[in-house]
């Protein structure tokens with residue numbers, strides 16, 4: 001039994017990969033460019049399934065509106081579900097599924113890309129060379145070999161980061177309430193988050209955003225870190241207190257910052273705002289630092305990951321319609 005699926009925050013690549021995967025499912029897909037919000041929820045009024053992306057507003061007001069129009073499944077095309085009011089979904093009996101794993105390689109490899117680019121200033125060198133400026137001043141990097149890399153969160157993505165990192169000859173230290181045997185086998189040792197941030201030359205975040213991990217990197221933890229430390233966040237913006245990070249960049253405590261996510265990225269990332277004046281002064285300040293490299297939440301953005309997201313999302317809907325409980329369930 002096919003579903004009518006309202007796909008929000010649709011970009012051309014979503015349409016392409018979902019349409020390709022849908023050949024095997026036959027759901028009726030309705031694509032909307034609009035972000036899902038309480039106001040746009042009405043677009044899903046003749047659909048039984050809604051398919052939101054990471055910066056859609058899936059709070060209680062939106063869920064109330066969706067429930068009133070008969071939506072019974074939220075099929076998130078993301079791993080993270082911190083943007084969904086699960087209590088509101090449960091209240092209305094709406095099933096929530098996600099894509100727990102699509103390509104952990106995609107995010108792990110992007111994370112390593114940020115580390116190498118920041119270290120060797122590849123983003124700055126690219127611009128210089130295009131202007132025939134071949135001076136090396138300001139481009140000095142450091143050997144990765146022999147450094148200590150701290151990985152916070154050793155689930156699927158963190159594990160792949162550790163796998164890649166071991167090839168550089170670094171010491172890997174990790175923090176996770178559930179130590180991962182695979183990471184222990186790779187030589188990682190587990191520590192408290194405080195001990196990890198105090199010892200690492202590079203700190204990279206791979207845990208989910210929860211009430212417990214909100215502002216995991218705050219002023220206190222930044223003070224514990226080594227002078228000139230590199231901080232990478234490819235997980236969720238809310239893990240980092242951006243104001244504290246800006247202070248740490250200004251003081252030199254933080255030597256490098258690589259971000260693929262930002263606390264206030266909703267309404268900013270995934271859009272072409274190049275003709276507009278940015279209204280977010282905190283984000284604008286971040287852009288002024290020479291030792292900050294920001295990408296707009298593209299860690300997931302590989303061919304393999306998009307194909308897997310589309311396949312898993314549609315498969316979950318098909319399984320629910322067949323009366324099964326898919327493995328991708330967050331809550332039913």
Ligand code: NAI
Pocket residue numbers: 079080100101104107152153154155156157158175176177178193206207208209212213234235236260261297298299300301
């Ligand atoms: P996962 O669920 O496999 O692993 C998360 C790990 O974090 C688990 O081992 C968990 O025990 C650990 N953790 C939870 N609380 C912690 C804490 N307080 N301190 C230390 N560790 C803690 O998740 P996965 O697939 O590795 O993804 C990690 C995060 O990456 C996601 O939650 C998501 O926010 C982000 N992500 C970012 C993408 C991007 O495009 N930039 C794409 C996909 C995911």
